[in-house]
Amino acid sequence: MKFRRFWPLKRGPVVPVVRLSGVIGSMPGRNGLTLAAVEAMLAQAFAHKSTDTVAILVNSPGGSPVQSALIGEKIRLLAERKKKRVLAFAEDVAASGGYWLLCAGDEMFAHRCSLIGSIGVISAGFGFTEAIAKLGIERRIRARGERKALLDPFRPQSPQDLELLDEIQADIHHAFIEHVRARRGGRLTGDDSEIFSGRVWSGARAQALGLVDTLGTPEAVLRARFGDELRLRAYGRRRSWLQRRLGMAGLGGELLDLAEERLAFARFGL
The missing domain is CATH 1.10.287 (Helix Hairpins)
Known part of the structure; x- marks a missing residue:
């Protein structure tokens, strides 16, 4: 009896992708970006061993300065422990606390139409x-x-x-x-009075001021670095067992969260 030999299929590198989207911070019984909510998925993403890179996608108008700092510090701590390079990408908006999160990247990217900055209180x-x-x-x-x-x-x-x-x-x-x-560091090129005034810029202007390094989308940047065989592994927040059990019972709270988040993004015309 003859046995056919099957060669294993080639598999490209895997880059973990963590999306940090929404208003930062939370009130009792409300959803939001907090260290407690994202810590587990960050740990899983940085534990992945296929590549030395983790991509962080930020889409946030800001919120709690404390939670912004805690999440940012956690990302840097994991990057140092796991010897990973962090590529941070701004989506629609990375403003205020959202920009704080974006600064966790070793390299920072934005779309030319992203809204960047709002370094104020x-x-x-x-x-x-x-x-x-x-x-x-x-x-x-x-x-x-x-x-x-x-x-x-x-x-x-x-x-x-x-x-x-x-x-x-x-x-x-x-x-x-x-x-x-x-x-x-020395990548900032604008005057302090301008950069730290609390205003926002388009991604293109933010790059000129040194607030981001390069214009580019996550997939384009990552495929240019890792090739077309690249696979992206997404990590996101999961609802707790209690939230899943409650189902429609939690609809009122979710609608309130959505309304609050919509108002926060509306400040930037989104």
Whole structure:
């Protein structure tokens, strides 16, 4: 009896791809990009041994500076431990905390029409002092600590509150600036007053300012480096067992998440 010999099919290199998409941060019972939500998939992607590269795709208008920093630090920690090179790609928008995440890349890419930057800090809210007065509502609050009721929307803003808020924002803005400087080094070519003003640029202008290295899409860049036999392995967030069991019961929360995220992207005309 003759046996036919089968040669194994050639298989191209595999590059893990992690997509970080959405508003950064979360409130109780709400979805969002947090370290807790993405830590497992980051660990899986960096554990892949086919190549020495991990691709990170960022599509975020920003959010929590703390979660932005935690996720970015986790990416760098895994890259150093696993000796991986990180290629970070901006999709529609990598602004504010989204740009913080993009800076986790050893090389940073954008589409020429991506929105990049917004290196600043913002705080927004509403005041209801006149509204509750017209409704005949009396505001009652008791607190220990003269600054405990900071920026209470049901009382007029005080100069002391605004001064404290300015101080907090200045500290966060300084940390953001130092992070960008540390990651981009001498590649920044624009004036500090321009780059750190909080504005956004198209991908093409961001490249001219040194905010990103190259214009290009993930597949084009990766295939140019690894060949046409390249395979991409996507890693994404998964819903928990409880979320899957709840099914339609969680629809209200998901719609609220979607509305909040839509408003955040709308700030950039998306």
